[in-house]
Structures are given as structure tokens and as C-alpha cells.
Amino acid sequence: MRAAYGVETVRTAERELMARLPEGALMQRAAAGLAAVCAGLLGRVYGSRVVLLVGSGDNGGDALYAGARLARRGAGVAAVLLDAGRAHRGGLAALRAAGGSVAGDATAALARADLVVDGITGIGGRGGLRDAAVPLARAARESGAVVVAVDLPSGTEADSGEVRGECVRADVTVTFGTYKPGLLVDPAREYAGAVRLIELGLDLGAVEADVEALQHADVAALLPAPGAGSDKYRRGVVGVVAGSKRYPGAAVLAVAGALRGGAGAVRYVGHGADAVIARFPEALVHAGPPSEAGRVQAWVIGPGLGEDAGGALGDVLASDVPVLVDADGLRPLEPEMVRGRDAPTLLTPHAGEAAALLGVSREEVEAGRLVAVRELAALYGATVLLKGSTTLVAPAGGTGAGFAARPVRVNPTGTPWLATAGSGDVLSGLAGALLAAGLGAMDAGSAAAYLHGLAGRLAAGGAPVGAMDVADALPGAWRGVVGRGRTAPGTPSGTV
Numbered sequence: 263m264r265a266a267y268g269v270e271t272v273r274t275a276e277r278e279l280m281a282r283l284p285e286g287a288l289m290q291r292a293a294a295g296l297a298a299v300c301a302g303l304l305g306r307v308y309g310s311r312v313v314l315l316v317g318s319g320d321n322g323g324d325a326l327y328a329g330a331r332l333a334r335r336g337a338g339v340a341a342v343l344l345d346a347g348r349a350h351r352g353g354l355a356a357l358r359a360a361g362g363s364v365a366g367d368a369t370a371a372l373a374r375a376d377l378v379v380d381g382i383t384g385i386g387g388r389g390g391l392r393d394a395a396v397p398l399a400r401a402a403r404e405s406g407a408v409v410v411a412v413d414l415p416s417g418t419e420a421d422s423g424e425v426r427g428e429c430v431r432a433d434v435t436v437t438f439g440t441y442k443p444g445l446l447v448d449p450a451r452e453y454a455g456a457v458r459l460i461e462l463g464l465d466l467g468a469v470e471a472d473v474e475a476l477q478h479a480d481v482a483a484l485l486p487a488p489g490a491g492s493d494k495y496r497r498g499v500v501g502v503v504a505g506s507k508r509y510p511g512a513a514v515l516a517v518a519g520a521l522r523g524g525a526g527a528v529r530y531v532g533h534g535a536d537a538v539i540a541r542f543p544e545a546l547v548h549a550g551p552p553s554e555a556g557r558v559q560a561w562v563i564g565p566g567l568g569e570d571a572g573g574a575l576g577d578v579l580a581s582d583v584p585v586l587v588d589a590d591g592l593r594p595l596e597p598e599m600v601r602g603r604d605a606p607t608l609l610t611p612h613a614g615e616a617a618a619l620l621g622v623s624r625e626e627v628e629a630g631r632l633v634a635v636r637e638l639a640a641l642y643g644a645t646v647l648l649k650g651s652t653t654l655v656a657p658a659g660g661t662g663a664g665f666a667a668r669p670v671r672v673n674p675t676g677t678p679w680l681a682t683a684g685s686g687d688v689l690s691g692l693a694g695a696l697l698a699a700g701l702g703a704m705d706a707g708s709a710a711a712y713l714h715g716l717a718g719r720l721a722a723g724g725a726p727v728g729a730m731d732v733a734d735a736l737p738g739a740w741r742g743v744v745g746r747g748r749t750a751p752g753t754p755s756g757t758v
């Protein structure tokens with residue numbers, strides 16, 4: 263599990279550690295790690311040109327001390343100070359002592375740079391870059407130099423992943439002590455590039471993370487495997503209420519996801535029965551209301567249902583088994599239809615559907631995904647999986663302190679190739695099968711998103727794919743997770 267902690271938690275842990283270490287030791291650890299990453303990126307340090315963008319806090323201090331280390335190895339290091347009177351004094355003295363300088367002309371220095379170190383703001387930055395820093399962020403981006411962000415790309419919000427206005431776009435972010443939520447969640451994640459963690463020795467073992475990301479080994483441990491005593495009922499029967507005369511394909515895709523998710527059997531209810539049977543003769547189909555379709559261990563309702571989702575929705579929500587509500591099933595959904603349920607409910611909106619449920623704009627949801635997913639989980643008292651470029655899963659909750667303390671999961675495996683019609687239907691079926699197998703709603707949602715992302719990558723291989731290709735790649739993704747997860751835990755390449 264990869265964990266990310268918010269600013270207050272990081273500051274508390276840093277204070278506790280600093281009290282046990284000589285003064286400045288932590289900043290030296292950070293600067294040493296930062297300088298080592300920069301040296302690796304430069305290849306040859308001697309003779310290279312490094313520009314430090316230095317804000318007035320400790321983030322700038324890290325940049326200055328790292329710059330001093332590079333200057334001692336023969337790099338030409340120039341610091342651009344945002345506020346000359348407030349730059350970190352010790353760091354500036356160290357840079358000067360090592361032969362570095364303060365740049366007179368920032369634009370000229372940036373134009374010649376091989377590597378730019380962004381030390382404008384870290385966890386102390388608030389509310390987007392201030393005016394004086396904006397042209398520097400732009401010039402860094404346009405310089406063609408490698409940009410290394412210190413702790414966070416300046417201009418991103420550490421706790422929420424929000425980006426307000428101009429922001430430094432980094433090739434690599436060297437973060438200290440722990441990941442911060444903003445490094446894992448879009449839109450900020452996109453600005454961070456590849457993220458490298460430098461351990462500082464913070465003691466966060468007893469603290470609940472704010473955001474966490476499953477890794478191969480975590481998912482491998484969650485996925486069900488049939489045993490000698492298994493039969494189709496014990497493996498879990500999924501009921502799928504999806505598709506309509508207008509959208510029969512959604513039924514096929516949701517059933518495909520459910521079958522590849524390990525369901526012992528799939529009961530399909532709706533107007534897409536002929537299409538479902540033509541593609542999946544193993545499906546059991548039923549024309550009547552869901553409550554008369556026979557026993558299931560979980561329901562999936564919504565993909566491609568069209569306008570008349572209301573009756574069937576009431577029917578499945580009245581059941582005593584887990585229910586996943588997606589797409590058209592979300593439209594008639596009111597909080598009170600979900601809040602009183604004893605069995606888990608998992609809602610899987612994309613940003614537009616989440617916006618409609620919250621009564622805000624889609625842009626607002628996309629700009630503040632963490633806030634939106636937590637709000638929805640509180641409003642509906644349900645687990646919520648918010649789809650998109652970084653899919654998030656928030657635990658069912660109320661508004662109490664206990665709720666706020668539980669981590670939101672972020673999926674690290676996604677790929678933009680998944681943004682294709684019907685791929686969400688596959689995800690619904692897949693997550694429904696995991697619910698039917700007995701996984702809790704958080705685990706079912708996050709393991710499904712993980713496999714779905716991997717399947718998208720496998721199917722795409724760098725070229726466009728359709729939703730059925732993603733479904734067909736699920737067994738390969740499953741095998742990859744189970745096989746690798748037991749021997750060599752790790753994330754797929756290219757993800758944080």
C-alpha cells in the first residue's frame with residue numbers, strides 16, 4: 263500500500279523527529295536526496311548549468327542546500343530569489359561558499375539552464391502561485407531544461423490535489439518523508455511528473471493515511487480464488503440490471519465484466535437478453551423485475567438502462583445484498599434511498615454524474631476530486647467510486663470526525679485509453695462480481711479499478727481500444743496481479 267499524508271500530519275511528524283535530531287539535520291537529508299536525483303538526471307554534473315527558483319520558505323532552503331552540493335561537484339549554480347530579503351539564510355550562505363551565485367537576470371539564466379530546481383513553495387504554499395512567481399514557472403517550462411520540483415510542484419495544493427492558476431510543470435518531483443495527496447490525485451498529479459520519495463525517517467506508522475494507493479500485492483491478497491469446496495453459488499452470483507432496447511450493448515459489457523470478475527454465475531435482467539445470450543450463452547436471463555430473478559449475492563444496476571431505471575432501482579435497493587449503482591441508475595437516486603440500507607451500496611459516477619448528484623458543475627468536481635468524492639460518500643452514506651483520470655474510492659460515511667479520518671483510495675493503474683464508450687460498464691460488472699464474492703465495497707471498488715486500469719493498458723499497448731477489448735484483457739490483468747503479487751510486489755511502470 264502506498265500512503266499519502268496531509269500537511270498537518272507531516273508537520274507534526276517532522277516536529278517530533280526534529281526534536282530528536284541535531285538542528286538542520288532533516289533539511290540536510292532532504293537536500294542530499296534532492297541533489298542525488300538532480301545529479302542522476304544531469305549525468306555529468308561538472309560543467310552543467312543549474313538554476314534554482316527559491317521562495318522564501320524551507321522549500322527554497324532545500325533547493326539552496328542541494329544547489330550547494332551540486333556546485334561543489336562542479337556545476338554552475340545560480341539562484342533566482344523571489345524575495346532576496348527572506349531567502350533561507352543558511353542555504354544561501356552554503357550556496358555562496360560552494361561557488362554558486364545569485365542570478366541577476368532570471369530570464370537569461372533560465373534560457374541557458376540544463377536543469378531547473380523548483381523551490382518556490384512546498385507544503386507551505388497556499389492558493390496558487392503569487393504574481394511574482396508566475397513568469398518564473400512559465401519560463402522554467404519554456405526553457406527546455408529538465409524541471410525538478412522540490413517536495414511538490416509549486417502552485418499545487420498538497421492536501422487536495424487542486425491547481426489554482428499557474429503552476430510549475432515538473433519532469434520529476436522529489437518529495438520528502440511521505441507522498442502528499444496532491445502527488446497522487448489529478449489535476450496536481452499531472453504536474454508532478456515522475457515522483458521520487460526520499461525517506462526522512464518520519465514515524466507515521468500509527469497514523470491513518472489521508473489517501474492510499476493499492477499495489478499489486480494488496481490486490482493479489484484481495485482477489486478471490488476458488489477452492490475445492492467452491493460451487494457457483496459460493497463463488498457469488500451477480501445480478502446485472504443493465505441495457506435497454508436503445509442500449510443493449512451496455513448489458514453485454516456489464517455481463518462481460520462480471521464474468522471476468524470471477525462470478526460463479528451472472529443473472530441478467532432487462533431488455534438486452536438476446537444480445538447477452540448471443541455473446542455469453544453462460545448467462546442466466548430473466549425478463550421480470552429483479553426481485554423475481556432468483557437469489558444473487560450482489561446487484562449491479564444502471565449501465566445503459568435509459569430513462570426507466572426507477573422501478574428496478576427501488577427493487578434492488580430493497581434487497582439485503584450489496585448493490586452497485588452506476589450510470590442511469592444514479593439519475594433517480596436520492597440519499598434516503600441508500601442511507602437506510604443495511605448491506606453496502608457502491609456508487610460509481612463519472613465527474614458529470616457526480617456533479618449532478620451534488621448539484622454543482624462538472625468543472626468543480628474535476629478541479630476538486632477528493633473533496634467531491636468525500637462529499638458524495640457523506641451525503642449518500644455509501645461508498646463512492648469517482649471515475650476519471652485518477653479514479654478515487656471514498657469510504658461510506660457521515661459527517662463525523664471518524665469518517666474524515668478514513669483514507670480515500672486512489673487508483674494508480676489508469677490510462678487515458680480507458681476513456682472509451684462502455685468501459686465504465688465493464689468496470690461495473692467487474693466490481694459487482696467482487697462484491698458478490700464477498701469483498702467489502704471499498705475493496706471491491708478499488709481492486710476492480712486496479713484490474714480495469716491494468717486491462718486497459720494491456721489491451722491498448724499504445725493503440726486505441728474498445729470496451730470489449732478491455733473486458734477481454736481482464737484475465738491477463740488478473741494473472742499478472744496474482745502471479746507478480748505473490749513474488750515481486752510493485753506498481754506497473756509509469757505509475758506512481
Ligand SMILES: NC(=O)C1=CN([C@@H]2O[C@H](COP(=O)(O)OP(=O)(O)OC[C@H]3O[C@@H](n4cnc5c(N)ncnc54)[C@H](O)[C@@H]3O)[C@@H](O)[C@H]2O)[C@@H](O)CC1
Pocket residue numbers: 276277280288289292317318319320321322324382383384385386387388389390391392395412413414438
Ligand atoms: N519541516 C521540515 O522539517 C522539513 C521541511 N522541508 C521543506 O520545507 C518545506 C515547507 O517549508 P515552509 O513551511 O517554510 O513552507 P514553503 O517553503 O513551502 O512555503 C512557504 C513560503 O512560501 C510563501 N508562499 C506561500 N504561498 C505562496 C504562493 N502561493 N506563491 C508564492 N509564495 C508563496 C510564503 O510566504 C512562505 O514564505 C517542505 O515542503 C519541504 O520542502 C524539508 O527541508 C524537510 C524537512
Ligand SMILES: Nc1ncnc2c1ncn2[C@@H]1O[C@H](COP(=O)(O)OP(=O)(O)O)[C@@H](O)[C@H]1O
Pocket residue numbers: 589612648649650651652653676677678679680681682683684685686687688689714
Ligand atoms: N483521462 C482518463 N484517464 C484514465 N481513465 C479514464 C480517463 N477518462 C475516463 N477514464 C476511465 O474510463 C472509464 C469510463 O467510464 P464511463 O465514464 O462510465 O464511460 P461509459 O459510461 O461510456 O462506460 C472509467 O473507468 C474512467 O475511470
Ligand SMILES: [K+]
Pocket residue numbers: 321380381382383384411412413414415416
Ligand atoms: K516546489
